[in-house]
């Protein structure tokens with residue numbers, strides 16, 4: 001043990017140095033772990049992978065003395081960090097700019113267009129879900145928030161259609177070829193249907209099957225809101241931030257989605273969800289996270 005310490009930290013290493021080194025490595029590992037968890041399943045992963053390859057090429061070019069190439073790659077790396085941040089946080093930046101520009105007429109018009117589009121999408125999802133519940137037709141509708149859902153969209157069939165209650169009902173009504181899987185709403189449009197969601201590994205009430213597990217699975221990983229219509233019970237639920245808000249009526253669903261997508265306040269949304277007749281089911285995984 002002492003030899004290993006000497007080998008790793010040098011001949012003058014004390015026990016305090018060893019403890020410091022362990023804390024150092026522990027903190028860095030924890031930060032890397034949190035970063036990887038944060039970007040898991042997002043567009044940051046391929047971007048990070050691409051940057052690692054460019055970094056590798058830069059190191060090789062430097063070590064064998066390719067001056068021009070290493071200069072080019074070095075500059076590319078420093079600028080791509082800035083572009084990477086812009087790509088990853090584009091929706092937050094857009095929101096912040098729209099917020100900033102409330103005073104300017106041009107941006108205010110843009111913000112009010114976006115608000116009207118979101119209002120229309122929320123109305124379509126609410127009416128569609130209520131009609132599907134009345135018909136006892138099962139459905140899963142994912143509404144994108146800040147985390148990009150292009151990976152989920154890629155697992156289904158791209159539609160990019162104007163969203164309406166009628167379209168949602170016809171997508172989920174069997175024998176439509178798209179009734180299996182989830183529909184995804186991006187930028188107030190129906191981006192795709194027949195999409196595959198990750199299943200939650202958490203313990204859920206026995207009466208909930210794979211449709212609800214799939215909704216929770218996505219809501220545990222990203223900040224999307226997932227509307228679930230149960231085929232068996234005709235019940236409408238929303239999976240959000242790893243919780244399932246169950247048995248929502250039309251008013252409850254509308255208030256929750258309105259708070260998330262139209263007024264845009266997370267606190268409003270929690271209040272809307274918490275104050276409803278429907279109860280929130282905390283999943284096993286979330287329960288243990290909260291206990292930590």
Ligand SMILES: Nc1ncnc2c1ncn2[C@@H]1O[C@H](COP(=O)(O)OP(=O)(O)OP(=O)(O)O)[C@@H](O)[C@H]1O
Nearest residue numbers: 138180181196197208209210211212214230231232
């Ligand atoms: N990983 C998944 N991604 C997207 N959709 C899924 C996934 N797994 C299951 N589904 C959808 O859920 C349907 C199966 O629902 P199941 O009856 O098992 O769930 P449930 O939660 O009990 O819902 P219900 O109350 O409607 O019966 C599948 O036909 C499919 O449309």
